[in-house]
Amino acid sequence: MKKNILLQLFCLSFVVFSCSSDDDNVSVIEIPAVESAVLDIESGGSNEPNQVYIDLSTEKTTVVRRDSWELGFISTENRVVLNSSILVSAVKLDGINDIDAVSEDTSLVTPMNLKSLNLATFQSVDVSVTTVEELLVGLPIGYSMYGDPENNISFTDSSIGDLDDTAIGDIANSETDAEVYVVSLGSEIPNDPAEPGSVNHTGDHRGFYKIKVFMDNNDYVLQYAPLGENSHSQVVINKNETYNFTGFSLANGTEVDVEPNKGNWDINYTSVYSYYGSMGGMNAGLTYSDYVVHNTLNGVGVYMVLTEEPGEGEDADPVATGAPSYEDFTLDDINENKLVFNDRALIASGWRSTSNGAKSDRYYIIKDTDGNFYKLKFTALLNEQGERGYPQIVYDLL
Structure with missing residues (x-):
């Protein structure tokens, strides 16, 4: 399911030591960023009990019970x-x-x-x-x-x-x-x-x-x-x-380890999200599920690429926007001016439809905490039994 990960682990599971007659020098191999991955996010099912922090460059996830802190x-x-x-x-x-x-x-x-x-x-x-x-x-x-x-x-x-x-x-x-x-x-x-x-x-x-x-x-x-x-x-x-x-x-009455090191996560599948805001022109306390935020406090930026827009008329077919498909998007297509660094809720719950699952008309460009650029899309909301709370993402290094 995870491309290249076994090869990377094999290649990176040692440290090269170089010694001279008068000192000991230790050289540590730098870990390259993950190039491609398919990741099942451990939200925990239809009760969505977990917050899941994801570091794209290492494919590491940190799972925290969302009721463990206030x-x-x-x-x-x-x-x-x-x-x-x-x-x-x-x-x-x-x-x-x-x-x-x-x-x-x-x-x-x-x-x-x-x-x-x-x-x-x-x-x-x-x-x-x-x-x-x-x-x-x-x-x-x-x-x-x-x-x-x-x-x-x-x-x-x-x-x-x-x-x-x-x-x-x-x-x-x-x-x-x-x-x-x-x-x-x-x-x-x-x-x-x-x-x-x-x-x-x-x-x-x-x-x-x-x-x-x-x-x-x-x-x-x-x-x-x-x-x-x-x-x-x-x-x-x-x-x-x-x-x-x-x-x-x-x-x-205790301190709780919640987020990993601030440089070691890029997006957080926080599962549930709430705030006081506008709902159809009225203000109310709102709660969302299947919610994703990004690490704005440590310089992660995100923007969305939309490949289709609704056509005119109730039964009209979607209209292509002219943006590249996920597969065709390359490093040369990045528009850094579109990256959003000051709104953690840019992805939010807009990646999914509660009736149809993960939306296929959009994907996201992410500049991570290490300065790498990734393209990322959501590929699942439900498991094979049709149960909610089983999201999946695919992402690739640009």
């Missing part, structure tokens, strides 16, 4: 991100600094004027909340979750991965200045498989926590507790610039 502490900036793959969201309680005093009964210092989506009419409605209990109604990600895009209020991170647009905003420099956040831990991963062709990835709600985050020199200090507790735990999280972020599980 918070990510960024290494290059003072920022904290949320695990969108289990629908984590967060809201700041303005003017409230005592984490132990916060409960569902806590009154907000200032009422929050928000928007929600009326599911009966699919019209936006105004909502005013004055207590934490009222706020919790619209904190979990769903169509009717609270927000206010006109006033830049969102309880999720930016869909494109912009670190200047995170639900947990600027990190305070002291415990005194840090304000309390309430965090929705998102949704459980169900165990029951879905019907063939469908997915079942969002289960029961995982509960609410309260947190405070502040900096101690270059380290994060995290205080956290279940929302109903009157005492908290505290942990120091050190930055490690080998990685984009350090993961943390509030539910388990």
Whole structure:
């Protein structure tokens, strides 16, 4: 299934040592980039329990349970991100600094004027909340979750991965200045498989926590507790610039290895993805399956090549765009100006049709963390039994 990989492993499984009479010099053979591969992505089936990080140049994958963490502490900036793959969201309680005093009964210092989506009419409605209990109604990600895009209020991170647009905003420099956040831990991963062709990835709600985050020199200090507790735990999280972020599980109280080394992955089949955004002109909490992001925090760029467009009229045949086919695309065809480095959701779920599987009218050009150019296409969404959550990709070095 994997072209050339056995030959590469044979050729690269040794180190050449060259010695002189007065010193020992060690020469290590550089590992060439994988030239071509067919890769079955271990998403885990119709419950899509896994996030899968893929390094194209080595064909190595890293599989992580997507419910193993909730918070990510960024290494290059003072920022904290949320695990969108289990629908984590967060809201700041303005003017409230005592984490132990916060409960569902806590009154907000200032009422929050928000928007929600009326599911009966699919019209936006105004909502005013004055207590934490009222706020919790619209904190979990769903169509009717609270927000206010006109006033830049969102309880999720930016869909494109912009670190200047995170639900947990600027990190305070002291415990005194840090304000309390309430965090929705998102949704459980169900165990029951879905019907063939469908997915079942969002289960029961995982509960609410309260947190405070502040900096101690270059380290994060995290205080956290279940929302109903009157005492908290505290942990120091050190930055490690080998990685984009350090993961943390509030539910388990531990740091978690999530992403591999930031230079060792290019795309992440994150399986499930969620954010607050526009849906047919209305704003709502949205959740997608079969989702792919790329490593924008370490310089990976992507663009899509579309070979066909819909014809005019309901029953019209597709029309060729004039772009080369996947097989015919070469290094000379690359347009580097099209590469997108600042939107991690360029591939997203647009590579597949929920009714027809992987789309054959598109493929992607990727500049990886090593500067290699690849062409990549998705070739499967379903397994032979018609079950969802079994994606496959083919890619070639240009």
